[in-house]
Amino acid sequence: MTRQEEQGDAGRQAGRRSRALKAVGLTLAGALVLGAALAGYAYWHLNHNIRSVDINTALGDDRPAKAMVTPSAAASPLPTGSLNILVLGSDSRSGKANRELGGGDSSGARSDTAMVVHLDAGRTKATVVSIPRDTLVTRPSCPLASGGSTAVAYGAMFNSAYAVGGPVCAVKTVESITHLRMDHYLEIDFSGFANLVDALGGVDVTTPQDIDDDQSHLHLKAGPHHLDGKQALALARTRHGIGDGSDLGRIGLQQMLVKDLLEQMSSTRLLTDPARLYRVADAVTSGLTTDTGLDSLSELMRLGQSLEGLRADRVRTVMMPVVTAPSDHNRVIAEEPAARELWASLR
Template sequence: MTRHEEQGDTGGPGGRRPRALRIAGLTLAGTLVLGAATAGWAYRHLDRNIRSVDINSALGDDRPAPATPSTSASPLPTGSLNILVLGSDSRSGKANRELGGGDSGGARSDTAMVVHLDAGRTRATVVSIPRDTLVTRPSCPLSSGGSTAPAYGAMFNSAYEVGGPVCAVKTVESLTGVRMDHYLEIDFSGFAKLVDALGGVDVTTTEDIDDDRSHLHLAAGTHHLGGEQALALARTRHGIGDGSDLGRIGLQQMLVKDLLEQLSGAGLLTDPAKLYQVADAVTAGLTTDTGLDSLNELVGLGRSLRGLTADRVRTVTMPVVTAPSDPNRVVAEEPQAGRLWASLR
């Protein structure tokens, strides 16, 4: 027996090293194929999660002009953008009902924010519109045909209830004179799942919160909240301040900034599993306009916001005063509200 035969030939064509390399190569190739297939499945799954509404076709040209008309086929112009973001209980289903949502026939918009992104996408202004604001609700087209009747002195959040996203956008544009370039809506369960996917969110309250309606009871201080508690915080109003919608808006704005901080520190780019979990949570509860209704378009928007950090996000509330007709309602305070909206055009 030769020395090579005694020790095992690790270099010949039939030896262990080539065989091991072949096995390793086949394993690597199989892993890459499986990874590509898994990635393809994940992409299709996330893409199918997204629901959309063709708001541009529904509203036509009877709306404010875009602040930055697009000169390309891209749905994301290079200038500033205004995005209407709604939080709603619009989707029926067990998860939403368990979190206090309604069915698809009783949909409401609990939260309304106009997000203005500057041309460089490094700063943002988030303007909250109180849902108790009395507005002139314009006539809105219905997907079933026909249109809603205009209404005067209507609750702002009734627009979504009577005409869905299209009427919500048209009412905001009528109120502000500002074109909404895009529309994003996330439902109750989607929001709660997002917070849970991020591992919860840290919030600091300056006063005790004791609200039996939202089932939220927190002492003043810093707390780590899971998804259900974070949703309760975003919805609570009766356990803080004077119980008005303005107190709730303050909590929502704080929560937005805290979530931005959580997202920036979550290490999503180095943790594919967590990135997928977060993306699945977001897209499963998401409705957009047709300009953002694919994963590619949402990723494009996200990439354009790489330089946006929480300290560069300004949160404000539309200036309001008590409505003369109802002490439990508010109306836009002029000329302050008009000046605010003009700054976003």
């Protein structure tokens, strides 16, 4: 091969390499653009999932004072102060998925589960206090979105607050019982909870006794079980197949389930599995209603990041002390002074 032919061959090879590199570059650029577009859509979609209620504006200043936050010497980009969050599981029948899981029509909803989550300063310890929905309380006057307000109700069932005045009245009623400021509000519906469990791959639980409840369609022998979302929801809602059929037995199962879910989340390597992380985030946000302080993906992520040091074994679960109501053996009232002392310990 002559020198001229060698130069021509080298030129053709260089041309092919240049075209190949250009193709790789264009492919990478296209992938980056597509990835950015998908990431942008995912963020928009998750943000769009979240519904919110402006509780602070609705309730104004007639509320317990916020906890005082002492600035730390080493400023942290994440919040570290104590926090109280009212977490409700609602039995809303809105939407086909919720109706299939809960039955009934779409006219209204109640707070099927109510928990006050208190995060200690530093956010490495937490106390979760369940409030029985059958507790008789004085329900305060609550503002209504349509204008006006509800009347004060004496000896009303606790979960009626949500039914008559939604999240705003639920928060106001809890604050009147506890004398604690609810810094945030989180509500998850039936389908949101079930989808979260499924996105995590199910949850492992150990039931302390046989459960045989035709109403929740849950039939489990005592012992370990791996539950999918529908079964976990049934476990959280069952009451007729355990104990005396009251709300108190169900609360014990709910608290067990909360701890098991925390263990499941901590053991699932979500950050190394983007697809599963997205499924979990989509499941959480699609069934979520928050106050306006947590109504964006960035705020929820900031809250989650501030809890990185919180382990499941440092979460204490208790129930507000109650006794049978003298007026109705199917209802309970706060046991004093034990209930008052419990709430005071969280200030």
